[in-house]
Amino acid sequence: MKGLRKYISPFSPDQSGAASVLFGYGGMLIIMDAGGCVGNVCGYDEPRWGGAKSAIFSAGLRDLDAILGRDELLIRKIRQALQDMDATFIGLIGTPVPATIATDYRALKRLLEKDAGIPVLPVETNGIELYDKGQEKAYQWLFREFLDESVTEKENRVGILGATPLDTTAVDSGAEFRRLVPGGVVYGMGDTLEDVRKALSAERNLVVSPSGLKIARMLKREYGMPYETGYPVEAESRREFTERILPELGSHILIVHQQIFANEIRKWIRERKPDAKVTVAGWFRIDGTLKEEGDRHLDEESDLLKLVRDSAVDTVLGDPLLKRALPGWQGTYLDLPHYPVSGELHSVETSRDYWKKAGHRR
Structure with missing residues (x-):
């Protein structure tokens, strides 16, 4: 039977992968669910949750809210939450509910950016694909929104892509990569949005998992940045x-x-x-x-x-x-x-x- 699991537990889904990429950037992450998916992301798929701060919220979608597309209710909730925090961006991370009813993420992006005045990253995950697909989508939105194309001067930096605790050995892997790779900037593990903005100043990129390949290839195709693959280990x-x-x-x-x-x-x-x-x-x-x-x-x-x-x-x-x-x-x-x-x-x-x-x- 297709999809039958007798021995193996379910793998981390795409929404967890998206959240892992955006976890440390100071944004407000909204899991577009009724409440269950956010518990899975924080409780089972994010090992940093117990020791680091990140603003991850559930959209609290109820059946009729989802079916009737009550976007103004979601926008009002986000507006109220932003009064108590200083978010650098809003990340909308999809689950099976918005995927089923074909939520218009681009429209939500326009409405929220007009209302909140900060960037919105609509990561269209569906809760069915696996974590690496969600990571790939999150990287694309992260660089699309924050990459500064005017940066031309090169620095002694190496961009490290595809590194989150889901693809590396432990939560301290970002620090280990920085020790092992001179000038290493680990996107998603210990860097900042300023590092993303200055990504074009890196001399090259190092991809440590397949989820970083698509953005590395885009940077090479559009900006001539070389990349290689590998996994540094002491x-x-x-x-x-x-x-x-x-x-x-x-x-x-x-x-x-x-x-x-x-x-x-x-x-x-x-x-x-x-x-x-x-x-x-x-x-x-x-x-x-x-x-x-x-x-x-x-x-x-x-x-x-x-x-x-x-x-x-x-x-x-x-x-x-x-x-x-x-x-x-x-x-x-x-x-x-x-x-x-x-x-x-x-x-x-x-x-x-x-x-x-x-x-x-x-």
């Missing part, structure tokens, strides 16, 4: 992790994670075990230009077991929760946690803690 953590997994690796290794992170680990394995076959797969975006022969996008839960059996995979690196989707498989399973898959079940406080935890046999 040398000691890389060494310890690689030495831990090497004795466990077989002849055909499958890595299930976000694509750029998985590609990085594949590179480490090949440096030490060049004859091994290493495949990357996952339910999230698999970009064709970063894909190798045999890499797979998974659609259904059962696709993982089918891939492992059909391809004679003997070692899997993936989130601990995914092992349940491999009933009867007798290979070696090594932990590689991914927050959108298992949330707080296998989360850690720091990137250093992540690499100490990763790679152990499940």
Whole structure:
């Protein structure tokens, strides 16, 4: 049955991905729901929620409000909330309700900007696609609204795209990237809107997850900014992790994670075990230009077991929760946690803690 889940929990949806990108910029984020989706975003899909401030509200849409399109009620609520806070922008983040009734986000943007006098970012997520799609849409609106095209002078800066706690190892990953990449500006993790405005001053961009590829390609196409992909990791953590997994690796290794992170680990394995076959797969975006022969996008839960059996995979690196989707498989399973898959079940406080935890046999 299409969409049937017997073993794996639902992954973080697109509205959570959009909120993760905009979380730290000082805006008022409105989740366009009746109240349930905002609880999911804050309670299960945003590890920074307990330790950092962000103004995330529910639109409080009721059935008749949504059906009758009572936009003035939403605008009045936002106007009242703005009296108690100094927001830099308003982010409208979609859920299944406005998607079902075809809410006109562009019209809401015009009305709200006229009423509130600050930029409005209408991120048209629908609660059905996965988190990386929401991140991609949020990045597009963020740069569309705040990028200053008049900036021409280059500085010793590297823009880092695709970094949120949903795609990185821990909530301190932004600080780690800044330590490892000289001049690194991590969009969405510890930067400001001023950094977004000055994005064209960077010499290049580094994309650490597929959600940052679309905006990186736009910046290259329209402004000539080069970009590359990769995932910076402290040398000691890389060494310890690689030495831990090497004795466990077989002849055909499958890595299930976000694509750029998985590609990085594949590179480490090949440096030490060049004859091994290493495949990357996952339910999230698999970009064709970063894909190798045999890499797979998974659609259904059962696709993982089918891939492992059909391809004679003997070692899997993936989130601990995914092992349940491999009933009867007798290979070696090594932990590689991914927050959108298992949330707080296998989360850690720091990137250093992540690499100490990763790679152990499940």
